[in-house]
Amino acid sequence: MNEACGVVGASFTGQKAALPIYYSLYALQHRGQESAGISVAHEGNTRSIKGMGIVPWVFKKTDLLSIPGSVGIGHVRYSTSGGSELENAQPLTINFRGGTIAIAHNGNLVNSEELRLELTRMGQIFLSDSDTEVIAHLLVKDLMRNNIVEAVRRLMRRLVGSYSFVMLLNDILIAVRDPLGFKPLCLGRVESEGGSGYIVASESVAIDVHDGEFIRDVCPGEALVITGNRIESHQIYQQKNTAHCVFEYIYFARPDSIIDGKLVYDVRLKIGERLASEHPVDADMISPVPDSGITSAIGYSKKSGIEYIEALMKNRYVGRTFIMPSDVVRKKAVQLKLNVIKPNIADRRVVLIDDSIVRGNTSRRIVDKVRRAGASEVHVRIGSPPIKTPCYLGIDMPTREELIASQKSVSEIETAIHAETLGYLSIDGLVEAIGIPASDLCLGCLTGVYPVEIPGEQCVQRQFRLEEFDLVD
Ligand code: SF4
Structure with missing residues (x-):
């Protein structure tokens, strides 16, 4: 099993991003306490601060205030396998011909090993054992030949399992939620004297901490592409049912969060x-x-x-x-x-x-x-x-x-x-x-019947394999 984490992405105009991301991570601390990290993009450079432990241990206020850049992402992590080590702390950053990508991911890919093997056979070297690195390399491969939305579409076609991730591609913020919507992800708007912008986060409390306005949940199968103050929505995959994790409601999320329309x-x-x-x-x-x-x-x-x-x-x-x-x-x-x-x-x-x-x-x-x-x-x-x-x-x-x-x-x-x-x-x-409705929830650990195919386990018939989902745009 991998991580249960919290992610946040921020894109502002007229305001630096690092400090607001830090406050949002504070609000998401309950989702992971082993490591934390922030990456911020500025004029073609992406700078990251990562460390082991809880948010206030990892970041110094002076560092946060000095990092330039108005777009960034952040992560709090918990893990078991995958190791509680700094190499596995996120965001994960990769430089490639088209620039730099940084990714922060919440979820667990069921076919991660299969994808890793495929990439390794093609000569890819991995520096960590996290699913996030698999996602990052797959995406980089597609970004060489395609625009962002097409690359994300191709990526989503390959991934089986749960994923809500935020990503920086140079100074563009991208947020993606898996087609079944296992893990939460929501969008909000922040207006302050210093500037304004969007926040995407695992839970709405990460928007509340800025007195921001909760706009909506990111839809299952949707990708948001945010450039400065401009936001584009691409509903990449549409499915008949969702599979929201019931444990977010039972235990995991904060009670003051709104997840998929429910407080x-x-x-x-x-x-x-x-x-x-x-x-x-x-x-x-x-x-x-x-x-x-x-x-x-x-x-x-x-x-x-x-x-x-x-x-x-x-x-x-x-x-x-x-x-x-x-x-x-x-x-x-x-x-x-x-x-x-x-x-x-x-x-x-x-x-x-x-x-x-x-x-x-x-x-x-x-x-x-x-x-x-x-x-x-x-x-x-x-x-x-x-x-x-x-x-x-x-x-x-x-x-x-x-x-x-x-x-x-x-x-x-x-x-x-x-x-x-x-x-x-x-x-x-x-x-x-x-x-x-039960048909839109994941009840896998309670019933033993899972919404995606897992080797050796029962799969519910009402839901499709990911490659069978309808393409929307
Ligand atoms: S309901 Fe159970 S099996 Fe499904 S995602 Fe949540 S914890 Fe995992």
């Missing part, structure tokens, strides 16, 4: 309400597992009439356990991250609301912690259906063997995590809460 906060509230209807319980208090369980816990409390009281307090300076790379670090992180507010739970029947159960270890530790701190009963309600199979499309998840719901029934998981009762949201309940 994530509203979706999580509905998840909690629906969970209360599907799995009621006689209890004294509802508590979230912070942070991503908070909104669903409010929804559960509202629907059930049971009081919302926080049982756990999060140390916000520790990264998310789900996206931390090694198991050892993950274990320590749980201890560092959550503390129990003992007086709030003493002798009470507690319902804990969490977004998902992956391996089950974290849930068991939390249940044990709450019980040790004095709760008389601990019930667990999960705002997603059981995760049964891995994700091949850009969210890091363990193998089938490590996924607890792949190996055990709900009642066995209930026992394994030491809960009095356990209830998962149904797939119908999740789809209803998101408010997008």
